[in-house]
Amino acid sequence: xxxxxxxSRQGKLRLQxxxxxxxxxxxxxxxxxxxxxxxxxxxxxxxxxxWRDLKIVYKRYxxxxxxxxxxxQDNELITLEIIHRYxxxxxxYFGSVCELDIIFNFEKAYFILDEFLxxxxxxxxxxxxxxxxxxxxxxxxxxxxxPQGWLSELSLPAST
Amino acid sequence: PVPSLHxxxxxxELIRTIRTARTQAEEREMIQKECAAIRxxxxxxxxTYRCRNVAKLLYMHMLGYxxxxxxLECLKLIASQKFTDKRxxxxxxxxxxxxxxxVHLLMTNCIKNDLNHSTQYVQGLALCTLxxxxxxxxxxxxxxxxxxxxxxxxxYLRKKAALCAVHVIRKVPELMEMFLPATKNLLSEKNHGVxxxxxxxxxxxxxxxxxxLLHFRKLVPQLVRxxxxxxxxxxxxxxxxxxxxxxxxQVRILRLLRILGRSDDDSSEAMNxxxxxxxxxxxxxxxxxxxxxxxxxxxxxxxxxESGLRVLAINILGRFLLNNDKNIRYVAxxxxxxxxxxxxxxxQRHRSTIVDCLKDLDVxxxxxxxxxxxxxxNGNNIxxxxxxxxxxxxxxxxxxxxxxxxxxxxxxxxxxPSKRWHIDTIMRVLTTAGSYVRDDSVPNLIQxxxxxxxxxxxxxxxxxxxxxxxxxxxxxxxxxxxxxGEYGDLLVSGQCEEEEPIQVTEDEVLxxxxxxxxxxxxxxxxxxxSLTAIMKLSTRFSSVNRIKxxxxxxxxxxxxxxxxxxxxxxxxxDSTVVLSKSSLFYRFNLHVLYYLVSxxxxxxxxxxxxxxxxxxxxxxxxxxxxxxxxxxxxxxxxxDLSLSSRTSxxxxxxxxxxxxxxxxxxxxxxxxxxxTTEADMTEFVFQAAVxxxxxxxxxxxxxxxxxxxxxxxxxxxxxxLNPQKQQLRMRVKLTYTHKGSxxxxxxxxxxxxxxxxx
Numbered sequence: 001x002x003x004x005x006x007x008s009r010q011g012k013l014r015l016q017x018x019x020x021x022x023x024x025x026x027x028x029x030x031x032x033x034x035x036x037x038x039x040x041x042x043x044x045x046x047x048x049x050x051w052r053d054l055k056i057v058y059k060r061y062x063x064x065x066x067x068x069x070x071x072x073q074d075n076e077l078i079t080l081e082i083i084h085r086y087x088x089x090x091x092x093y094f095g096s097v098c099e100l101d102i103i104f105n106f107e108k109a110y111f112i113l114d115e116f117l118x119x120x121x122x123x124x125x126x127x128x129x130x131x132x133x134x135x136x137x138x139x140x141x142x143x144x145x146x147p148q149g150w151l152s153e154l155s156l157p158a159s160t
Numbered sequence: 161p162v163p164s165l166h167x168x169x170x171x172x173e174l175i176r177t178i179r180t181a182r183t184q185a186e187e188r189e190m191i192q193k194e195c196a197a198i199r200x201x202x203x204x205x206x207x208t209y210r211c212r213n214v215a216k217l218l219y220m221h222m223l224g225y226x227x228x229x230x231x232l233e234c235l236k237l238i239a240s241q242k243f244t245d246k247r248x249x250x251x252x253x254x255x256x257x258x259x260x261x262x263v264h265l266l267m268t269n270c271i272k273n274d275l276n277h278s279t280q281y282v283q284g285l286a287l288c289t290l291x292x293x294x295x296x297x298x299x300x301x302x303x304x305x306x307x308x309x310x311x312x313x314x315x316y317l318r319k320k321a322a323l324c325a326v327h328v329i330r331k332v333p334e335l336m337e338m339f340l341p342a343t344k345n346l347l348s349e350k351n352h353g354v355x356x357x358x359x360x361x362x363x364x365x366x367x368x369x370x371x372x373l374l375h376f377r378k379l380v381p382q383l384v385r386x387x388x389x390x391x392x393x394x395x396x397x398x399x400x401x402x403x404x405x406x407x408x409x410q411v412r413i414l415r416l417l418r419i420l421g422r423s424d425d426d427s428s429e430a431m432n433x434x435x436x437x438x439x440x441x442x443x444x445x446x447x448x449x450x451x452x453x454x455x456x457x458x459x460x461x462x463x464x465x466e467s468g469l470r471v472l473a474i475n476i477l478g479r480f481l482l483n484n485d486k487n488i489r490y491v492a493x494x495x496x497x498x499x500x501x502x503x504x505x506x507x508q509r510h511r512s513t514i515v516d517c518l519k520d521l522d523v524x525x526x527x528x529x530x531x532x533x534x535x536x537x538n539g540n541n542i543x544x545x546x547x548x549x550x551x552x553x554x555x556x557x558x559x560x561x562x563x564x565x566x567x568x569x570x571x572x573x574x575x576x577p578s579k580r581w582h583i584d585t586i587m588r589v590l591t592t593a594g595s596y597v598r599d600d601s602v603p604n605l606i607q608x609x610x611x612x613x614x615x616x617x618x619x620x621x622x623x624x625x626x627x628x629x630x631x632x633x634x635x636x637x638x639x640x641x642x643x644x645g646e647y648g649d650l651l652v653s654g655q656c657e658e659e660e661p662i663q664v665t666e667d668e669v670l671x672x673x674x675x676x677x678x679x680x681x682x683x684x685x686x687x688x689x690s691l692t693a694i695m696k697l698s699t700r701f702s703s704v705n706r707i708k709x710x711x712x713x714x715x716x717x718x719x720x721x722x723x724x725x726x727x728x729x730x731x732x733x734d735s736t737v738v739l740s741k742s743s744l745f746y747r748f749n750l751h752v753l754y755y756l757v758s759x760x761x762x763x764x765x766x767x768x769x770x771x772x773x774x775x776x777x778x779x780x781x782x783x784x785x786x787x788x789x790x791x792x793x794x795x796x797x798x799x800d801l802s803l804s805s806r807t808s809x810x811x812x813x814x815x816x817x818x819x820x821x822x823x824x825x826x827x828x829x830x831x832x833x834x835x836t837t838e839a840d841m842t843e844f845v846f847q848a849a850v851x852x853x854x855x856x857x858x859x860x861x862x863x864x865x866x867x868x869x870x871x872x873x874x875x876x877x878x879x880x881l882n883p884q885k886q887q888l889r890m891r892v893k894l895t896y897t898h899k900g901s902x903x904x905x906x907x908x909x910x911x912x913x914x915x916x917x918x
Contacts, residue, residue: 013222019292021259028224032468045522046486074460076491078411081401103179104172106222107215110251115284118323119291121360124353124400125408133316137281141244 001120002054002069006102008064011035014102019120038067049077057068059083063099086116089130110138171215191225202233211237211245214252233258246282250289259295268298275305280316295497298330303335310342314488315351322357326364328393336365347382350679351401352406355386366419377420378505380427380902386433387413402446414455421444421463421495430466435460439472450488461499474499474506480511486522493517493528500535506685511536518552530560534567542575546585561596565589565786569601573648579612583619591626594633603636603748620647625662627672632681638689641676644669645693649700666701677714684748688722691715692756723753815892815909829880832873835866841896846876849891855881888912
């Protein structure tokens with residue numbers, strides 16, 4: 001996978017994960033153009049398209065579009081499953097996830113993604129294990145005490 | 161009023177506040193204020209709020225605002241001991257740092273430390289960041305750490321290390337070797353995460369190195385076993401997706417098997433059974449099952465599988481084509497396209513389903529169906545297939561029309577069952593998609609029509625009728641003009657056998673052609689073709705006066721527009737030729753242009769009408785110079801000219817210049833050598849030399865014999881390159897045999913008319 005974008009029906013970016021080196025300017029351009037292209041597609045069209053020299057796989061869940069750019073040899077159908085798995089993870093973590101959860105807890109969405117994919121490939125195929133790791137890391141965040149012995153104001157995880 | 165945002169406000173409050181902005185301007189104002197506060201906080205080196213501020217910055221960055229001033233802060237967070245800081249710091253690094261800037265290298269040491277941290281979640285952050293954005297330098301520095309972690313028994317870290325290794329190898333392929341020992345027992349793992357990432361790592365190594373591929377071939381039996389277990393094992397809640405156990409791992413194993421089995425008979429045989437098993441037993445009601453089948457099909461088609469298995473695979477694709485899910489249809493068409501050459505007969509069986517996909521609503525599906533349809537056309541199905549494809553051409557989106565038209569022309573050329581069918585098919589394309597056909601279709605079609613001698617009458621009649629209906633589609637108009645110019649006599653004499661001949665007079669034909677000349681719809685190129693056609697008809701029709709009149713009004717301007725238009729097409733402003741000189745379109749249009757020029761010269765009466773003066777008229781055109789190899793063509797054209805010398809300029813007792821026209825930087829001069837003596841001049845050779853600033857090219861002379869008593873002449877065409885636009889001077893040497901003796905004649909020619917070199 002080269003990158004994954006999450007964006008709303010109005011074209012607002014909610015998450016962007018890049019697995020290839022590109023400048024900020026290049027990323028902005030690609031995001032803008034690709035988002036426009038996908039938003040212009042009709043509902044009856046399939047989830048795959050060739051765009052520039054990339055293979056794009058996208059799917060809409062409620063008000064959010066999940067869009068991945070994959071390599072030539074990647075299996076488009078399993079990429080749909082990857083997207084679905086990520087949605088399931090978000091759903092389990094946030095409890096019936098909606099766009100607002102992703103907006104207000106965007107860093108969590110990234111943390112979850114980074115426990116599921118690494119360098120653009122799935123690192124863990126068990127839903128349970130991904131969620132367990134996130135849970136543990138969140139706990140670590142809450143309980144970690146710096147050597148000085150005083151707690152800094154932390155942003156609280158979504159579950160509390 | 162914009163609410164004040166104190167920097168100690170929580171991240172979520174900031175997000176909430178920014179979202180209340182009703183306009184872009186309001187949002188920008190809030191952001192600017194917040195950024196200012198954050199910047200001063202950064203300057204104060206405030207540890208307490210750094211994490212929150214960077215998080216806020218990342219949110220604003222996602223909205224599209226600049227956040228580069230937070231880059232160093234991310235590094236400070238990464239170096240912090242607090243897990244929260246590291247989490248946000250690494251996230252910030254991945255979002256804000258660009259591996260092409262040197263700043264990111266400052267991370268290297270922190271990552272190194274964190275790779276050795278006592279807490280696996282910190283190690284995990286480091287591995288993830290390195291595996292996502294590590295530059296080549298970082299990868300070089302840290303490969304050793306990654307390799308160490310690849311050997312750990314901690315599966316949480318081992319799986320991450322494997323993917324991190326993949327990234328390292330992609331960045332620094334030479335480091336691949338060092339990971340080899342660690343791969344030794346990767347597949348013995350029970351943990352699916354490690355298995356999955358290990359298979360990805362092995363795949364990467366095998367794809368990059370033939371030696372690795374050879375080395376890992378021995379893993380085939382083990383991979384087959386793992387896959388078998390996944391299929392045969394009972395329900396495993398942890399890895400189940402709609403009744404299938406760990407489809408992600410299954411797909412990756414299938415892909416690795418593909419690479420290992422490719423071009424190796426033994427490996428291919430070893431995986432034969434499992435592939436057949438997966439192909440027949442996988443549940444197809446949901447996408448996940450089809451994903452596995454898809455990968456299986458790809459593997460079967462790529463390895464050295466037995467024919468039964470291949471047929472099985474193609475049939476799976478055939479079933480995919482009938483699936484309601486358009487995504488499945490899409491991958492089926494893509495795969496069939498890849499395999500249509502090698503398994504042509506098997507794919508043919510699904511031809512009608514493929515043709516049905518031409519009517520699909522999805523653009524990508526339509527395109528693939530179109531490509532596949534063309535690949536399946538053969539001598540047996542050409543009539544039926546062409547019917548479908550022409551129907552498709554009628555109704556498809558403009559983005560398809562050019563490719564479809566080209567495809568139809570190609571298929572028709574290869575498999576046309578009859579000449580008439582061929583012409584009819586071409587007609588259909590030109591009339592329904594005439595504006596979309598490629599430039600070189602026009603000369604190709606003209607060639608085709610020229611060669612179909614027995615169809616000339618039919619063709620010109622049909623094209624003429626098409627012109628009566630519609631003159632807006634330029635390629636159609638151009639081909640029609642050409643044909644009418646060539647076969648107009650057949651048209652007016654009503655000789656058509658294939659269908660009812662139409663009654664049309666010369667005047668009516670000229671009306672149509674003249675109409676093209678003046679119509680706003682015609683491009684300059686089209687006007688050039690119609691003028692050429694009109695002129696050609698002067699030898700076939702009797703209405704010569706009418707033609708002369710047309711030429712006198714439109715000839716000069718039309719020629720200039722045509723040549724200017726061609727220059728615009730062929731050259732950039734600096735007259736560098738952009739269109740390939742070998743392209744048919746280029747050569748053909750130059751041919752038409754020369755032909756038109758020569759026709760204009762040929763009819764000497766017309767020269768008078770073109771505003772002649774007593775100097776040799778020169779028609780200035782700006783064109784790229786004709787390539788040397790095409791010199792023969794030029795001479796052929798000029799050789800057609802009648803050689804009356806009424807308007808020729810005498811250069812010397814023997815030599816006269818009859819025509820010259822200047823192209824972009826060179827002038828083409830026609831010189832005639834005549835012989836007033838009573839004996840022939842045989843073995844006549846014309847040689848010329850010019851001053852240094854010129855370049856000269858002599859094209860082949862018309863003959864080497866100048867007949868006596870002005871009964872004929874030798875025509876010599878000379879091309880002179882005169883970049884400095886100096887006055888043309890030439891030293892000419894004529895050698896010939898006269899009355900048995902060799903003669904040498906030298907002459908200086910200084911009286912070239914200014915128009916021929918200015």
